[in-house]
Structures are given as structure tokens and as C-alpha cells.
Amino acid sequence: MFSETPDIVPFGTSSRRELLTQTQLDTLQGGTLRLLDEVGVRFPSRRALELFAEHGARVDWEEEIVRIPPDLVRDAMSTAPRSFVLGGREERFDLLLDGCHSYVATDGTGVHVVDLETRRIRASCKEDVAMMARVCDALPMVSFFWPPVGAQDYGATAPLHQCHAGLTNTLKHVRGGMTVPPRLAPYVVEMATAVAGGAGALRKRPPVCANFCTIAPMSQDGDSIDNALMYAEAGIPMSFMAMPTMGSTAPATPLGALVMGDAEVVSGMVLVQLAFPGAPVIHSNLVSLMHPRTGGYVADVPIPTGWISVQMAHAWGVPSLGGGSLSVGSPEVGWSAGLDSGIGALTIPLYGGEICGDLGLTGGSMILYPELIILQHEACCFAYELLEGFEFDEADMALDVIAEVGPRGHFLSQKHTRKHIRDFRLPPAEGADGLPRDPQEAALEEFKRLHETHRPRPLPDEVLAELDRILAAADRESEGMG
Amino acid sequence: MTTADYFEKLAQAVIVGEPEQAEELARTALAQGLDALECIDRGLTVGMKRVGELFATGEYFLPDLIIGADAMKAALAVLEPALLDNQQRDVLGRVVLGTVEGDIHDIGKTLVGTMLTANGFEVMDIGFDRPAGEFVAAVEETNATLVGASTLLTTTMQQQKKIIEELTSAGLRDQVKVMVGGAPTAQAWADEIGADGYAVDAIGAVALARRLVGAEPSPGIDD
Numbered sequence: 280m281f282s283e284t285p286d287i288v289p290f291g292t293s294s295r296r297e298l299l300t301q302t303q304l305d306t307l308q309g310g311t312l313r314l315l316d317e318v319g320v321r322f323p324s325r326r327a328l329e330l331f332a333e334h335g336a337r338v339d340w341e342e343e344i345v346r347i348p349p350d351l352v353r354d355a356m357s358t359a360p361r362s363f364v365l366g367g368r369e370e371r372f373d374l375l376l377d378g379c380h381s382y383v384a385t386d387g388t389g390v391h392v393v394d395l396e397t398r399r400i401r402a403s404c405k406e407d408v409a410m411m412a413r414v415c416d417a418l419p420m421v422s423f424f425w426p427p428v429g430a431q432d433y434g435a436t437a438p439l440h441q442c443h444a445g446l447t448n449t450l451k452h453v454r455g456g457m458t459v460p461p462r463l464a465p466y467v468v469e470m471a472t473a474v475a476g477g478a479g480a481l482r483k484r485p486p487v488c489a490n491f492c493t494i495a496p497m498s499q500d501g502d503s504i505d506n507a508l509m510y511a512e513a514g515i516p517m518s519f520m521a522m523p524t525m526g527s528t529a530p531a532t533p534l535g536a537l538v539m540g541d542a543e544v545v546s547g548m549v550l551v552q553l554a555f556p557g558a559p560v561i562h563s564n565l566v567s568l569m570h571p572r573t574g575g576y577v578a579d580v581p582i583p584t585g586w587i588s589v590q591m592a593h594a595w596g597v598p599s600l601g602g603g604s605l606s607v608g609s610p611e612v613g614w615s616a617g618l619d620s621g622i623g624a625l626t627i628p629l630y631g632g633e634i635c636g637d638l639g640l641t642g643g644s645m646i647l648y649p650e651l652i653i654l655q656h657e658a659c660c661f662a663y664e665l666l667e668g669f670e671f672d673e674a675d676m677a678l679d680v681i682a683e684v685g686p687r688g689h690f691l692s693q694k695h696t697r698k699h700i701r702d703f704r705l706p707p708a709e710g711a712d713g714l715p716r717d718p719q720e721a722a723l724e725e726f727k728r729l730h731e732t733h734r735p736r737p738l739p740d741e742v743l744a745e746l747d748r749i750l751a752a753a754d755r756e757s758e759g760m761g
Numbered sequence: 762m763t764t765a766d767y768f769e770k771l772a773q774a775v776i777v778g779e780p781e782q783a784e785e786l787a788r789t790a791l792a793q794g795l796d797a798l799e800c801i802d803r804g805l806t807v808g809m810k811r812v813g814e815l816f817a818t819g820e821y822f823l824p825d826l827i828i829g830a831d832a833m834k835a836a837l838a839v840l841e842p843a844l845l846d847n848q849q850r851d852v853l854g855r856v857v858l859g860t861v862e863g864d865i866h867d868i869g870k871t872l873v874g875t876m877l878t879a880n881g882f883e884v885m886d887i888g889f890d891r892p893a894g895e896f897v898a899a900v901e902e903t904n905a906t907l908v909g910a911s912t913l914l915t916t917t918m919q920q921q922k923k924i925i926e927e928l929t930s931a932g933l934r935d936q937v938k939v940m941v942g943g944a945p946t947a948q949a950w951a952d953e954i955g956a957d958g959y960a961v962d963a964i965g966a967v968a969l970a971r972r973l974v975g976a977e978p979s980p981g982i983d984d
Binding site: 692 | 871
């Protein structure tokens with residue numbers, strides 16, 4: 280028997296606010312264009328350099344740096360689609376990236392797991408990805424499954440196994456295309472094609488998207504770029520993600536990091552548009568801070584870079600991956616995680632990024648605390664109900680009920696009370712007796728319940744067999760690569 | 762309708778919380794010659810027990826309990842006067858309940874009263890802003906074995922102590938157990954003034970009352 284997967288629940292845009300003015304956005308975009316034209320971006324990919332050269336960019340073949348004239352950037356970006364669909368197993372799990380919805384995603388890709396039973400930290404494995412996919416399948420606010428941790432029990436094919444664990448354990452869209460050695464990238468396309476039901480269906484409702492991180496400052500990764508061109512040809516949407524760290528890999532000012540990250544992201548998108556005009560691309564620019572004493576990664580700084588990066592993406596006419604984030608900097612689930620989650624949940628509808636949230640990891644996206652997804656899902660539900668769940672119905676003033684009770688009466692005996700007292704979703708962190716429980720303990724219990732009982736509808740047997748065949752072939756090829 | 766049907770419908774009226782229906786059924790049952798005590802024991806009490814079970818499993822909320830108890834009370838108002846002289850409804854204890862002098866808050870006290878009624882106690886609710894002497898008089902009048910005194914204000918909580926003192930003066934302290942409750946009170950306060958128990962909420966008050974009268978533990982209430 281399988282379990283019913285609830286419909287996904289995206290945020291709307293009724294609460295979205297613009298932080299920067301159009302003039303300020305124009306200034307930032309002007310900075311990006313200047314960086315691309317004058318500083319350039321390193322593309323260690325022969326194919327990419329040739330493509331840029333063919334379209335009139337200035338290529339330094341020795342340094343592998345491309346300088347892109349502003350008009351070429353604008354022309355290429357004008358072919359990028361503003362709206363497209365990321366497919367789920369069924370249409371009700373499709374994500375329409377049109378600027379009118381914010382879909383909550385999991386975070387990725389961590390390497391440590393707090394074991395569900397021993398509660399000790401260990402290296403992540405494929406089964407952890409499968410476990411998270413199954414549990415996320417049951418959580419309606421989670422619309423986009425990014426494997427939260429790596430399948431470290433596999434070698435070079437780990438990203439393929441992460442993709443497989445996602446596709447076989449949730450009906451939701453899977454961010455399954457990560458950077459792999461280019462010879463393995465076709466296997467990702469094959470898996471996506473098998474699940475979609477053919478190459479045409481893949482283009483229409485791709486069940487998998489990809490992500491490629493740029494290298495700050497002002498560089499691309501060669502394998503990522505080659506992967507990107509392969510995925511774009513097949514119709515797999517992709518995000519280019521810059522992660523500039525203020526003080527180390529980026530200027531120590533938010534605007535400096537933002538404009539530099541934007542230049543990196545846009546350079547990747549321009550390349551893809553030059554090669555395959557109209558290919559679906561997503562803008563992602565995640566600014567962090569170098570800890571001034573330890574040099575560590577600090578993601579949860581109270582500055583609105585996520586907000587601005589969403590506006591910058593939209594200014595380029597493409598969807599954004601980023602914006603409101605529940606990402607937890609602290610390694611533990613405690614007050615700090617609660618603060619990051621609560622504030623972060625409220626920023627999702629405020630910022631209005633198409634894909635955002637980053638649920639499930641602590642320690643700067645490194646550690647999977649399984650029960651955190653339950654707590655953060657609750658925070659998202661809270662934010663959703665607070666900002667979007669209220670419906671005005673004049674009858675709810677209940678004037679007749681107030682009149683019937685009258686002065687000094689009470690409402691406990693009213694049938695109206697009995698009916699409507701059920702309208703409210705009670706805090707999950709309480710026992711059946713209504714008394715508060717330790718939230719983490721309650722969340723862990725709920726996680727274990729979902730882990731043990733939720734079994735999403737499986738893929739058809741022939742598709743599962745095809746996926747197994749593809750994975751086996753990829754593993755063999757990987758071994759051959761030494 | 763058979764006799765068993767009447768009992769079943771009375772129970773059902775309590776379970777779904779239909780006071781008017783319960784009262785009407787009680788009248789019809791008596792008119793059909795059914796025994797009032799059997800209507801209570803095999804109808805209303807069975808229904809109230811089921812309501813308690815549904816509450817214990819989390820399916821029912823407080824308003825369901827209250828409305829169920831209201832249905833039971835509406836039927837009892839018809840059935841109790843029809844009990845024969847040698848018949849008496851089984852109750853766990855008789856409780857005098859009120860909010861102390863100077864305090865007009867009574868929703869918590871009313872809730873406790875309803876919950877106690879729903880759980881087999883006979884409750885005499887003397888209301889709010891009641892002087893200690895009225896608690897004592899009510900105990901004398903009803904031969905109660907429990908007293909529940911509620912207060913919401915720090916300025917009136919001393920009245921709970923006064924009630925205990927006046928019960929002692931009247932020679933009734935050994936006859937009754939005294940329960941205190943309300944926002945400013947606590948177990949330490951109950952100990953300080955010599956009360957027999959304190960409960961934080963209505964469910965706790967039922968559990969406390971059951972313990973004070975030596976009742977068997979009840980699932981969902983005493984766990």
C-alpha cells in the first residue's frame with residue numbers, strides 16, 4: 280500500500296515588497312554589465328570559449344577569460360524565459376515559476392547527519408536522502424526537493440544516486456542535476472527522461488532540474504559549464520548559483536558581493552542562452568559573510584541580500600532561487616535555529632523568490648538534523664497562515680451567537696464554538712493533554728512517525744527497472760574512469 | 762421504539778451534544794413508563810462515558826464535553842424528579858463550588874463544575890463573589906464532601922484561606938476536602954493554607970476530585 284501525497288502549498292505574492300527602487304536596480308545591473316565587459320569571467324571550457332567568441336565576446340584564450348559586451352549580455356538574456364514549469368510526478372506537484380508563487384525547498388547539500396537512532400553525527404549516505412524524500416513528500420509546504428545531503432556511500436556517481444533517491448521516494452520536483460564528470464551527465468538526462476516518459480515530456484514538465492555553483496570571484500567551473508550545456512540541450516532547467524563570501528571571496532560590502540555574484544550568474548546564463556536560446560535558467564545569488572575571527576562561513580547575517588538578489592533576478596527577467604531562507608547557522612537545534620527559522624519563514628512571502636526556504640540543515644548547510652524539517656515546516660505553515668491563510672467572511676462575526684450568550688455568559692456551550700474550535704491548527708509541540716512538550720522531542724517523534732508510515736506511490740516497475748539500469752551503467756563507467 | 766432504543770438515543774444525544782433532544786427523549790421515555798434510574802444509568806451515563814473516551818483520545822475538545830454535559834443535565838432535570846424514593850443516582854461525590862468573595866471571574870469555575878458533572882459528581886455551583894460563609898452554608902445544606910474555591914486575583918486569594926478557617930470553625934473541616942484553583946494559586950499556596958489539593962485546570966480538577974474521594978483511576982483523566 281502507498282500513502283497519499285498531499286498537494287503542495289506555495290506562498291502567493293500578496294505580501295511581497297520591493298526593497299530597491301528601479302533606479303537602484305539599474306545601478307546594480309550597470310555594475311554587473313561593467314564587470315562582465317571589463318573584468319570578465321573565467322570559463323575553463325573550450326566549448327564555452329568558442330561559443331562566446333562566435334557571438335562576439337572578447338576571449339583571452341590563454342587565461343580562459345571571457346569579456347562580454349553589454350549588448351551581447353542584454354540580447355542573450357532577452358531570450359531567457361521569465362516563466363516555465365518544473366514538473367512533479369503528477370501535474371498537481373508542478374511548480375510554475377512565474378513570479379506569482381514562492382515554492383519552499385529543502386536545503387542542500389550537507390555531508391553530516393545526526394543519526395535518527397544513535398543521535399550521533401556520522402557521514403551522510405544515500406538512504407538519508409531517501410528518508411528525507413519520503414518525509415518531505417508528506418509535508419505540503421515543501422514543494423521542491425533538493426537532496427539535503429550527499430550519498431557519500433557512492434563515489435563519483437553520488438549525485439546520480441542522490442537524484443535516484445529523490446525520484447524514487449517523492450512525487451515532488453527533484454533538484455537532481457548536480458555537477459558530475461561530464462561523461463556521467465548524460466545519465467542524469469537519461470534518468471530524467473525515463474521518469475518524464477520521453478524526451479518531449481521532459482522538455483514540457485521536467486521532473487529534474489540542475490544547479491551549478493560559480494566560483495567566486497568571477498569564475499566558472501569547467502565541468503559545471505559542460506554539464507550545463509548538455510542539460511540545456513535536453514531541456515533540463517538549471518540554476519546558476521553564486522555564493523560570494525564578503526571579506527574573502529567577495530568585497531566586504533553587500534552591494535559589492537551582490538553585483539559580483541550577479542555577474543557570475545549572468546555569465547553562465549548568457550552562455551546557455553547563446554547556445555540554446557530560450558533554455559530555462561534560474562538566477563541564484565547567495566551572499567554570506569566570512570566570520571571576522573574564524574574565517575568561517577556565516578550565512579545568517581541580518582542584511583537583506585537575499586531580498587535584493589530576488590529583485591536582481593527579476594530585473595533580468597528570470598526566476599530566482601533564493602530569497603527568504605530558514606537556513607540555520609548554528610550547528611545545533613536551539614534558540615538560534617528557532618530564530619533563523621521563524622524570521623526566515625516570514626521572509627519567504629516578503630521577498631517573493633520563486634524557489635526558497637532552504638529547510639532541513641544546520642551548521643551553514645552542512646548538518647542534517649532530521650527533526651529540523653518538521654520544526655521548519657511548522658514555521659512555514661505559521662507564516663503562511665499568518666500572511667495568506669485568513670479569509671474574511673462576514674458571518675464569522677457571529678453576532679447572533681454573541682447576542683444569544685449575552686453579557687456575562689460564556690461560549691463554551693455554543694454549537695458555534697464546537698464547530699469552529701476545530702478551525703484552528705494547534706501547535707504540534709504539545710501533548711494530547713494540551714500541555715507544552717519539548718518541541719525538538721515532539722518533532723523527532725513526528726519525523727519518525729512519517730519515516731515509518733509514509734510510503735509515496737512508487738514509479739511504475741518498468742521505470743524503476745530503467746533507472747536501475749541507468750545507475751548500473753553509470754557506476755560501471757565511473758569505475759572505468761578510475 | 763424498544764426500551765434499549767431509548768437508552769441508545771439518550772446516550773447518543775449526550776455524545777453528539779443535543780440538550781433539547783435529550784430533554785425531549787427523557788420526557789417521552791418517562792411517558793412510555795421507562796424507569797428513570799435506568800434511563801440515567803444505561804442511557805445518559807453511558808453517553809457521558811463515551812464522551813470522556815473521545816476526549817481522552819483527542820477527538821473531542823472541551824466544548825464537546827461541555828455540550829455533552831449540558832445534554833445530560835437537561836435530561837437529568839426531567840429524570841431526577843421521577844426517581845423513586847428508594848432510588849438514588851450513583852455519584853462519586855457532592856461538590857460545593859464557587860468563586861470567592863471580591864472576585865467576579867467565573868468561567869474557569871463553571872468549566873470545572875461542568876467537567877465534574879460530566880465525570881459523575883453532583884455539583885452545587887453557588888456562583889461568583891461569594892463570601893466564605895456561603896460556602897459553609899452550602900456544605901451544611903447539601904452534606905457535600907468536596908469544596909472547590911476559585912479565584913483569579915492575588916487580592917482575593919486570601920478568601921480561600923478564610924473558607925478553610927470558617928469550615929474549621931463550623932466543625933465541618935473533617936467532613937470535606939477542599940480544592941483550590943485559579944491563576945495566582947499553586948500547590949505551594951494550597952499547602953500553605955491547608956487545602957487538600959490544587960489543580961491547574963479543569964481536567965486536573967476532575968483528577969484531583971476523583972483522587973480525593975478515592976475513585977478508581979480513569980483513563981484520559983488520571984493519566
